[in-house]
Amino acid sequence: MRSLFATLGVSIRQNRGFYGALAMFCIIYFFYHVLHPRGFSTNVLVANANESVALAFVAMAQAIPVLIGGLDLSVGAVMTLTACIASGLLHGSPEQIVFGMVVTVLTGTAFGFFNGLVIVLGRLQPIIVTLATGAIAMGFALLVRPSPGGRVDGDLNWALTNSLREFADVYGLADGGRADWFQPVAWVPVPLIILFGVAALVWVPFRRTVTGRTLYAIGSAEGAAYMSGLPIARAKIAAFTLAGFFAGCGGLYLAIQTSTGNADIPQAGAYTLNSIASVVLGGVSLLGGIGSAIGALIGALILRVISFYFRILAIDPLLQPLVEGIVLLLAVSLGAVRALRVKNRLELFR
Amino acid sequence: MNTSLYEHPFVELNGVSKFYAGVRALEGVDFACRRGSIHAVLGENGAGKSTLIKVMAGVVSPTEGTLRVEGRACSFSGPSEAVSEGIVCVFQELSLMPDLSVADNISISDPPRRMGLIDRGAQNRRAEELLARINCEDVDPRMLVRELSLSRRQMVEIAKALGKNPKLLILDEATSALTARDVETVYRVLGELRDEGVGMLFISHRMHEVEALCDRLSVFRNGKHIETFDRGERTQDDIVKLMIGREVEHQFPPKPEPVARPAHLIVSNLAWENRLNGVDLAVGRGEIVGLGGLDGQGQKELLLALFGCLRGVKGSASIGGNNALTLSPAEAKSSARRIALVPEDRKTEGLMLPMSITDNLLAASFSRVSRGPFIDPQKAKAAVAAGIEKLRIKAGSPDAAVATLSGGNQQKVVIAKWLMTDPELILLNDPTRGIDVGTKQEIYRLMRDLADAGNAILFYSTDYAELIGCCDRVAVMYGGRIVAELQGEAITEEAIIAASLNISTARTAAIYAESGV
Numbered sequence: 001m002r003s004l005f006a007t008l009g010v011s012i013r014q015n016r017g018f019y020g021a022l023a024m025f026c027i028i029y030f031f032y033h034v035l036h037p038r039g040f041s042t043n044v045l046v047a048n049a050n051e052s053v054a055l056a057f058v059a060m061a062q063a064i065p066v067l068i069g070g071l072d073l074s075v076g077a078v079m080t081l082t083a084c085i086a087s088g089l090l091h092g093s094p095e096q097i098v099f100g101m102v103v104t105v106l107t108g109t110a111f112g113f114f115n116g117l118v119i120v121l122g123r124l125q126p127i128i129v130t131l132a133t134g135a136i137a138m139g140f141a142l143l144v145r146p147s148p149g150g151r152v153d154g155d156l157n158w159a160l161t162n163s164l165r166e167f168a169d170v171y172g173l174a175d176g177g178r179a180d181w182f183q184p185v186a187w188v189p190v191p192l193i194i195l196f197g198v199a200a201l202v203w204v205p206f207r208r209t210v211t212g213r214t215l216y217a218i219g220s221a222e223g224a225a226y227m228s229g230l231p232i233a234r235a236k237i238a239a240f241t242l243a244g245f246f247a248g249c250g251g252l253y254l255a256i257q258t259s260t261g262n263a264d265i266p267q268a269g270a271y272t273l274n275s276i277a278s279v280v281l282g283g284v285s286l287l288g289g290i291g292s293a294i295g296a297l298i299g300a301l302i303l304r305v306i307s308f309y310f311r312i313l314a315i316d317p318l319l320q321p322l323v324e325g326i327v328l329l330l331a332v333s334l335g336a337v338r339a340l341r342v343k344n345r346l347e348l349f350r
Numbered sequence: 351m352n353t354s355l356y357e358h359p360f361v362e363l364n365g366v367s368k369f370y371a372g373v374r375a376l377e378g379v380d381f382a383c384r385r386g387s388i389h390a391v392l393g394e395n396g397a398g399k400s401t402l403i404k405v406m407a408g409v410v411s412p413t414e415g416t417l418r419v420e421g422r423a424c425s426f427s428g429p430s431e432a433v434s435e436g437i438v439c440v441f442q443e444l445s446l447m448p449d450l451s452v453a454d455n456i457s458i459s460d461p462p463r464r465m466g467l468i469d470r471g472a473q474n475r476r477a478e479e480l481l482a483r484i485n486c487e488d489v490d491p492r493m494l495v496r497e498l499s500l501s502r503r504q505m506v507e508i509a510k511a512l513g514k515n516p517k518l519l520i521l522d523e524a525t526s527a528l529t530a531r532d533v534e535t536v537y538r539v540l541g542e543l544r545d546e547g548v549g550m551l552f553i554s555h556r557m558h559e560v561e562a563l564c565d566r567l568s569v570f571r572n573g574k575h576i577e578t579f580d581r582g583e584r585t586q587d588d589i590v591k592l593m594i595g596r597e598v599e600h601q602f603p604p605k606p607e608p609v610a611r612p613a614h615l616i617v618s619n620l621a622w623e624n625r626l627n628g629v630d631l632a633v634g635r636g637e638i639v640g641l642g643g644l645d646g647q648g649q650k651e652l653l654l655a656l657f658g659c660l661r662g663v664k665g666s667a668s669i670g671g672n673n674a675l676t677l678s679p680a681e682a683k684s685s686a687r688r689i690a691l692v693p694e695d696r697k698t699e700g701l702m703l704p705m706s707i708t709d710n711l712l713a714a715s716f717s718r719v720s721r722g723p724f725i726d727p728q729k730a731k732a733a734v735a736a737g738i739e740k741l742r743i744k745a746g747s748p749d750a751a752v753a754t755l756s757g758g759n760q761q762k763v764v765i766a767k768w769l770m771t772d773p774e775l776i777l778l779n780d781p782t783r784g785i786d787v788g789t790k791q792e793i794y795r796l797m798r799d800l801a802d803a804g805n806a807i808l809f810y811s812t813d814y815a816e817l818i819g820c821c822d823r824v825a826v827m828y829g830g831r832i833v834a835e836l837q838g839e840a841i842t843e844e845a846i847i848a849a850s851l852n853i854s855t856a857r858t859a860a861i862y863a864e865s866g867v
Contacts, residue, residue, distance in 0.1 A: 014494050209466065209467060210463075213450070213454060213458070217458065220448055221446075227441065228429070228430075228458045344651075345658075345661065
């Protein structure tokens with residue numbers, strides 16, 4: 001037990017940004033429920049979860065290129081593209097629906113792989129490559145879905161955007177959600193299970209592979225990573241591929257949640273910018289090497305909770321960008337305190 | 351130690367040359383080292399030692415010549431291939447990732463895995479074992495490398511190398527940052543490794559370390575392998591002579607007779623972090639004072655401290671009676687101090703390469719050619735023309751990007767830029783590195799002219815010949831202190847090298863013991 005606490009202590013000291021973000025999220029979300037007239041209810045939790053999942057996926061997508069010191073400006077567009085594709089495929093027989101899901105996520109993954117290839121083989125800067133490929137993704141999205149629309153299986157929509165009880169009810173599991181053993185977990189929102197499930201099944205193991213470790217090494221000291229003989233090109237391609245995968249997951253969920261596809265250019269841009277804000281809020285260093293996709297996920301939740309406050313407190317929603325901006329600025333300022341400790345000013349420019 | 355087992359060389363170089371953009375770093379080197387032996391490589395700065403080990407460690411490939419490992423010809427395409435042959439290098443610049451944990455770093459290239467995923471428990475145990483071997487039980491494998499002190503980092507670096515099961519371990523100045531206790535530990539471990547049959551290539555500037563540890567020594571000079579001999583075959587004096595050689599290749603302007611000069615810059619007891627440990631120095635008007643010593647003994651930090659780049663500098667420095675320690679280069683160049691620094695790396699700190707010659711020349715003195723907030727084109731043009739004329743910069747047009755100039759002309763732009771600020775104290779950080787002989791001679795003459803015009807000049811150079819040829823006085827630094835000041839006839843290569851290597855004088859020995867390195 002003591003060693004567990006010691007491990008936790010080391011972990012907190014080394015990941016101040018992440019634990020700070022986690023604490024901030026817990027506090028502001030707790031008070032949100034306190035202030036909410038129907039606080040601490042499944043309905044509120046489910047509604048909040050639904051609104052957060054797409055951004056959380058896109059934030060995780062953004063975090064991985066940021067870890068190698070890059071930036072992916074195409075994540076919002078890839079999410080939009082995959083949502084447009086999903087909006088045309090998610091109906092019919094269960095096999096057809098599963099096929100549609102796989103195609104959607106694979107499209108995002110393939111797009112990310114393409115980004116990675118261009119960046120590594122072309123030796124180009126990620127920010128400019130993804131600015132261009134993001135525009136390409138939007139172009140494809142507009143071709144797929146020139147005007148908003150689409151058809152998504154109604155059961156699927158209902159089952160995946162509600163609590164586990166409804167999911168069981170729709171698919172006739174656990175006595176339609178009424179089995180006794182099922183009750184302790186019946187309130188859990190399905191969107192949160194999807195979000196944390198994907199994060200746990202994909203990101204957590206990936207981080208423990210040599211390729212995953214190489215990501216951190218590149219962001220930390222690329223020269224030292226090379227000198228240690230690490231697979232740099234493979235890790236960079238993997239970073240953008242994984243970013244495409246998470247953006248695809250975000251697009252898939254957005255299509256299921258809204259039952260439509262919409263090649264909305266301003267919305268894609270807003271998702272990209274919010275993903276960068278989430279990454280920073282979640283304790284990921286824009287210089288690379290520090291942070292994790294889970295941190296970015298928490299950052300996205302913080303950003304969403306701030307917007308929820310506008311509904312329960314009678315604040316003019318027009319103030320929302322202002323408040324989000326101030327919160328982001330404060331978070332970034334806390335992160336910059338480190339620079340005060342640098343003793344050789346030339347190192348600030350390296 | 352059973353030498354008969356290891357009679358054949360483990361690694362053998364034949365006729366190896368390496369050129370960097372036409373500059374020779376190694377030329378026709380034949381070299382061999384065996385297992386079960388500690389082999390020292392000695393040489394001045396720029397003698398080719400670093401290039402030699404980079405070739406052996408697979409970091410660079412030789413331009414000519416062959417490399418054999420256990421008799422087989424090898425060509426490495428990267429460091430990992432050398433490691434797979436058992437050639438492991440502890441580099442001078444640390445190769446650790448600061449944001450990863452100690453355990454991650456130690457097992458970075460081949461971590462223990464379970465079902466394809468890194469096994470963190472096994473990795474921590476492995477790190478603990480390796481750290482215990484070098485008496486570093488106090489280092490928690492879960493700590494991040496950036497939380498460790500420099501000496502602990504160097505020990506982690508050594509643990510990382512040991513973890514790769516080396517057959518030949520290359521140590522490039524690997525003990526430079528260690529505490530006395532760690533140095534002893536490393537000596538013990540190196541002895542054990544030798545007895546186990548590991549070969550070691552030991553690069554150090556510390557003569558007594560070499561004497562204590564190594565059984566074979568090789569001397570390099572100007573990229574050439576001069577001689578290899580067993581320990582005890584040659585005296586320290588002989589070795590120093592081998593390192594110097596007898597080539598004189600620079601022409602220097604005549605020096606004035608030494609006279610007593612009122613001090614313009616007075617530095618006393620200057621300290622910063624663990625890099626400067628109490629520097630005392632005075633530079634008079636009309637005087638060129640050289641800073642000598644081996645790389646990394648605090649010379650660069652001294653110049654940066656005087657130019658306001660370092661924070662937390664302790665001690666004092668005054669210039670013409672005013673406090674010289676500032677908080678930024680902007681203050682250092684202001685009219686109260688008039689300090690100029692020609693920085694170490696002209697490509698990143700000296701110039702803005704894509705910008706024009708004009709913009710670069712004016713960069714430090716815009717206020718002199720401005721009227722209110724606007725740059726006065728007439729004044730700017732005149733100032734640029736004067737700067738180009740004074741330094742004889744060979745450029746097609748002043749509006750061309752400075753990147754299009756040759757190295758020598760680029761350096762002239764940096765110097766001209768600072769002369770435009772009308773400085774009274776000029777700090778030069780190795781200003782002739784990587785430029786042609788002709789331009790070097792122009793710079794030497796310019797330095798003497800500037801001194802004759804009443805400026806104080808502090809000049810760091812890694813080239814001893816320059817220090818001897820240009821300077822009225824030479825201050826030799828070691829371990830963040832000035833350990834010797836040489837004047838007039840006393841400025842000889844033997845004297846500079848002896849002081850740099852920290853041999854012979856009682857004073858240097860005392861300081862060595864104090865600093866505990």
